[in-house]
Amino acid sequence: MTEGAIKGGTLPGSSVAASQSGRRNRREIDLDVLTQHLGYFLRRAQVWVFQDFIKTLSAIDLRPAQYSVMVVIGANPGLSQAELAERLAIERARLVHMLDHLQKRGLTERLPSPTDRRTHALQLTREGQ
Known part of the structure; x- marks a missing residue:
């Protein structure tokens, strides 16, 4: 497994990677140093929570x-x-x-x-x- 694959957020060969690539025909995007920043993941979590909140209400x-x-x-x-x-x-x-x-x-x-x-x-x- 390559470092770039880990940084991209989806492991190659996994069912998620296979279904995403087959479904969208998109290349894997390297998030580079973002995967090392807690703030990036907190912001992503905030977006998901707000989307769920908006959908719920x-x-x-x-x-x-x-x-x-x-x-x-x-x-x-x-x-x-x-x-x-x-x-x-x-x-x-x-x-x-x-x-x-x-x-x-x-x-x-x-x-x-x-x-x-x-x-x-x-x-x-x-x-x-």
């Missing part, structure tokens, strides 16, 4: 970031947009757009803050819960 049209926002709001009713943005490291403009979308769908609502007139208190609606 496709029936209710909820993306991973939206799910995170709703979970944190549900656990912290009355949280401000600024606190939420900071805690989840989401740009404020992006969060505002996401909250607008979730509010239009009837999943979240913005209420006047009881302690600060300049902010909104976030909470899930009955449907969002």
Whole structure:
């Protein structure tokens, strides 16, 4: 077995290699030093997890970031947009757009803050819960 075969991610002669090459007629691509970087494999795992998450929640049209926002709001009713943005490291403009979308769908609502007139208190609606 050659070092290049190992770096490519699929072993020659294996059923996976045979089915992939027969199915697609593609040559094996050498990943070179990527196979030595943990970050590369973590990123690949993240992509697979997100794809599975998106597929699983496709029936209710909820993306991973939206799910995170709703979970944190549900656990912290009355949280401000600024606190939420900071805690989840989401740009404020992006969060505002996401909250607008979730509010239009009837999943979240913005209420006047009881302690600060300049902010909104976030909470899930009955449907969002």
